[in-house]
Amino acid sequence: MYEISDPPYVILVVGLFAGITSCTAFITTLKQLLKEWSSSRSTRVLANLRGFQLLLPYSGITVGICLFLASCLQVFTFSAMFSYSFSIPLTVLMAGLVWYQLTRLLIQLEQKGTKGIDLDDLSLGKMIPQKD
Template identity: 75%
Template sequence: MYNSADPPLILLVAGLFIGITSCTAFVVTLKQLLKEWSKNRSTRNLANLRGAQVFFPFSGVAVGICIFLASCLQVFAFSEIIAYGFSIPLTVLMAGLVWYQLTRLFNQLEEKGLRGIDLDDLSLGKIIPQQNPRDN
């Protein structure tokens, strides 16, 4: 175990590793489920997008980010209590908002299909460039 005066560099690297590996698993799982959905347009596949198969790697990303953020704060001489007291609520809030946005996107996908997704409604229109329908 490390001394509280020493920064937790092992936890910093471990949090980064957990976040990156969980993110990779999340992206691969999401792509696979969306590919299956695009082939047969089953609502069961969309239900899987909201299930444990996607939520488990997503929560791994959140845990990795929380550990990494708290460890970074400890490197800058914050105590463990302050570092985790800041990191946990921030990570829970961020992960909750991202999950809420994802479920809204999945709902639009289920209701309107791939062409019916309105990125402006999701507040993503300025971030993700869209083709003008008149250009086609």
Template identity: 55%
Template sequence: MYIFPEPPYFLLVAGLLMGITSGTAFDATLRQAVQAWSKNRSTRTLANLQGFQLFFPFLGICLGVCLFLASGVEVFGFPRVFAYGLAIPLTIGTAWLVWSQLGKILIQLEQGGSKALDLDSIN
């Protein structure tokens, strides 16, 4: 008789909480850096934004999302290898797209100020 393994509910909740807390830290760090930039308009401030200070919470978000996604797939009875084989490439791909888009937005912000990001003015 085959016995199903216990679903990783703890890892599911831990991944969710890890992603939420890291997202909160990412939000606070990004807001603080953009406010500092808006006060002095230094290009160095925005250039330093994509450094370790912002990347560390972003990495926490990615790890939390990967753990949550893999655990969620495992809850439905898929093997652990398949779950992480699916979750890791999806997380890496999405993280790369988000990080590169953030870089492009910061460049737009640096070149044109906050008016460059105003979507209401686009016809």
């Protein structure tokens, strides 16, 4: 008999939807706070960038990606136990590294301003084209 969780197509779609909607909220919040910071140059705004206001949609992205990844593995006939034991640590590790990188970028922005951001120091110089 077919069960709704075998394979978990519903969880796959829910995870993808949660990741996409949370990403949209994350980008909108980040743009809004950076625009506010550029007009006021207040360190309080940058502190908000590292706070709950940005962490909530980022957590939604993380949970959505984890559900999507685990569901994809289950679709390819891996067990649920293996899928989640692989997806959770991988997603937490990647999310932690990206959050650490974002925090370092915001600290550089706070200390040196937009002209002082060194993309090569953040290992982003090769991915983001720079104008001379």
